Amino acid sequence: MRFSGLRVLTEGLTGNRGWRPHWRDPDPRPEYDIVIIGGGGHGLSTAYYLAREHGLSNIAVLEKGYIGGGNVGRNTTIVRANYGLPGNSEFYSHSLKLWEGLEQELNYNVMMSQRGVLNLCHSDGQRDAFARRANAMVNQGDDAILLDRAGVRRLVPYLDFDNIRFPIYGGLYHPRGGTARHDAVAWGYARGADGRGVDIVQNCEVTGIDIDNGRVTGVQTSRGAIRAKKVGIVVAGRSGQVAAMAGMRLPVESHILQAFVTEGLKPVIDHVVTFGMGHFYISQSDKGGLVFGGDLDFYASYAQRGNLPMQEHVMEAAMTLMPVIGKARVLRSWGGIMDMSPDGSPIIDRTHIDGLYLNCGWCYGGFKAVPASGNCFAHLIAQDRPHPAATRFRLDRFRTGVGLMDEEGTGAQHNLH
Amino acid sequence: MRIPCPICGSRDIREFDYMGHAQALDRPDPGAGAQAWDDYLHNRDNPAGPTRDLWFHGMGCGAWLVVERDTVSHEVTGATLARDVKGGAA
Numbered sequence: 001m002r003f004s005g006l007r008v009l010t011e012g013l014t015g016n017r018g019w020r021p022h023w024r025d026p027d028p029r030p031e032y033d034i035v036i037i038g039g040g041g042h043g044l045s046t047a048y049y050l051a052r053e054h055g056l057s058n059i060a061v062l063e064k065g066y067i068g069g070g071n072v073g074r075n076t077t078i079v080r081a082n083y084g085l086p087g088n089s090e091f092y093s094h095s096l097k098l099w100e101g102l103e104q105e106l107n108y109n110v111m112m113s114q115r116g117v118l119n120l121c122h123s124d125g126q127r128d129a130f131a132r133r134a135n136a137m138v139n140q141g142d143d144a145i146l147l148d149r150a151g152v153r154r155l156v157p158y159l160d161f162d163n164i165r166f167p168i169y170g171g172l173y174h175p176r177g178g179t180a181r182h183d184a185v186a187w188g189y190a191r192g193a194d195g196r197g198v199d200i201v202q203n204c205e206v207t208g209i210d211i212d213n214g215r216v217t218g219v220q221t222s223r224g225a226i227r228a229k230k231v232g233i234v235v236a237g238r239s240g241q242v243a244a245m246a247g248m249r250l251p252v253e254s255h256i257l258q259a260f261v262t263e264g265l266k267p268v269i270d271h272v273v274t275f276g277m278g279h280f281y282i283s284q285s286d287k288g289g290l291v292f293g294g295d296l297d298f299y300a301s302y303a304q305r306g307n308l309p310m311q312e313h314v315m316e317a318a319m320t321l322m323p324v325i326g327k328a329r330v331l332r333s334w335g336g337i338m339d340m341s342p343d344g345s346p347i348i349d350r351t352h353i354d355g356l357y358l359n360c361g362w363c364y365g366g367f368k369a370v371p372a373s374g375n376c377f378a379h380l381i382a383q384d385r386p387h388p389a390a391t392r393f394r395l396d397r398f399r400t401g402v403g404l405m406d407e408e409g410t411g412a413q414h415n416l417h
Numbered sequence: 418m419r420i421p422c423p424i425c426g427s428r429d430i431r432e433f434d435y436m437g438h439a440q441a442l443d444r445p446d447p448g449a450g451a452q453a454w455d456d457y458l459h460n461r462d463n464p465a466g467p468t469r470d471l472w473f474h475g476m477g478c479g480a481w482l483v484v485e486r487d488t489v490s491h492e493v494t495g496a497t498l499a500r501d502v503k504g505g506a507a
Contacts, residue, residue: 240463251459253437254488299435302465302489307418309431342459399455414461415437 002107022187023067023194028201028223032060034381035219035228037206037242038235039063041072041182042359042366044189045374046234046381047198053375054382057197060228062221064205068186071236074304074336075367076259076291078272078283080117080177082144084136087392087405088345093140094389095372096176102371108188110180111286117177117272118147118155120321122166126277130172137174145173156273158324166277166320177272179283185370209245209356216246216355232357232381234373237302237337239360246353250360251342251398253414256301256335257293257364258310262328264288278317282325290328292318296338296364298415306335338364342398344417345405348377348386349395357381358395363417418486421496424478432476438462439469439483442503465489471499 001020011018034050036043039061050056081096083089103110121127127146134144145151152171153161161168190200201223208220209231218227235242237254265288274281279295294314297306311333318325341347341361346369348359359377362369376390386393397403398412410416418430438461445453466489472482481499486492 249460253461300488303491398459
């Protein structure tokens with residue numbers, strides 16, 4: 001079933017009776033070539049690219065809940081490629097290019113909106129750091145524009161430019177960044193994978209990983225045992241539990257990150273605006289809700305909900321940056337479980353067990369990585385060597401100290417990112 | 418969340434800083450080898466459920482605490498002074 005403008009028009013005129021489910025709901029078969037644990041954005045895109053680029057189709061994606069029910073439906077939908085360090089820089093650049101062709105690729109409206117991402121700075125030092133980052137982005141082939149105060153004011157006149165603690169000095173503008181409809185990304189990849197023969201098995205929780213003589217042989221699940229030649233773990237915040245089934249301890253601690261949305265308003269915020277010094281960022285959804293968030297609650301948590309002190313902090317930051325927001329009413333708030341790595345950068349690598357692959361450590365930046373993470377993880381699983389855009393996401397970099405990617409320069413240590 | 422500080426009594430978490438899992442108290446011997454130090458510095462059990470972690474009562478008495486709590490329910494079940502745990506049954 002292909003989507004097109006004509007199809008939407010025809011269905012609209014004939015009572016919308018022709019639409020069908022976008023993917024099957026199969027029972028798991030007893031054996032697959034490849035099993036992907038985790039049906040989030042990363043797991044679904046992994047399955048999609050395994051089928052699309054490597055010609056494999058005897059694949060199952062096992063999801064313990066339902067498609068779109070985890071972090072892929074809990075994030076703030078921001079897409080960007082504004083990293084500074086080698087490793088991250090080429091990877092997110094690769095991801096943004098995939099985003100730009102995603103709707104045509106998937107024949108699915110993921111509402112990709114390149115409205116621009118604007119990072120604000122509030123001191124000379126921060127502006128110098130932005131200039132350096134902007135140069136790194138441009139050198140990578142992506143776009144970056146360093147704005148002075150007047151330039152920021154032209155884009156976002158509604159901010160408080162003269163806050164006593166954080167006067168706005170300028171900004172780093174990344175025009176190709178923006179937002180995408182998160183659920184549609186999951187649905188589009190699920191549909192694309194399913195259409196290429198991948199079984200997407202929902203309500204199927206992995207309870208064990210079978211290993212024989214140092215080689216993975218399959219998984220135990222709440223819906224029975226499934227044999228597999230290769231298994232990929234892509235479970236974000238639950239990485240610690242699933243890896244433990246294979247006897248591994250990971251350099252990951254799971255934390256809670258909250259997000260908020262207001263009632264629907266008329267268009268007021270045209271970009272993604274980030275206020276790093278206040279741990280605050282905001283955009284406006286196409287429905288009109290102001291979608292915003294802050295920093296981690298900063299304690300290990302699997303609760304998928306946060307506590308009030310961080311909510312208060314985020315609201316204060318919002319009022320500091322843009323007092324106009326005070327009249328908006330918050331509709332809901334929620335939390336997602338973040339798989340925090342020591343250096344703040346992800347892991348896409350083999351494990352010490354043959355046939356078992358690991359994708360985790362996305363911290364609070366997993367959504368923008370969805371296309372490239374799946375693309376590179378599929379490459380690793382299919383060809384047993386890393387994709388050129390993801391060669392540095394090694395699991396052993398913490399043990400060896402070689403190749404750490406610490407964007408914030410705070411050290412490769414838990415609780416600092 | 419409130420934390421029962423053994424010195425100050427039940428206090429709001431805003432008075433505390435979280436400093437990671439209490440395995441930080443189990444510092445390996447300097448000559449324990451790279452694997453032991455990697456495990457200590459980077460790798461975590463990362464439990465979903467009961468855990469023990471370190472909190473610093475910076476806006477209270479200044480004590481380091483080992484807090485027993487649940488990472489799924491956010492229930493806090495106890496707190497001990499870290500100095501009484503360190504080198505003991507940690």
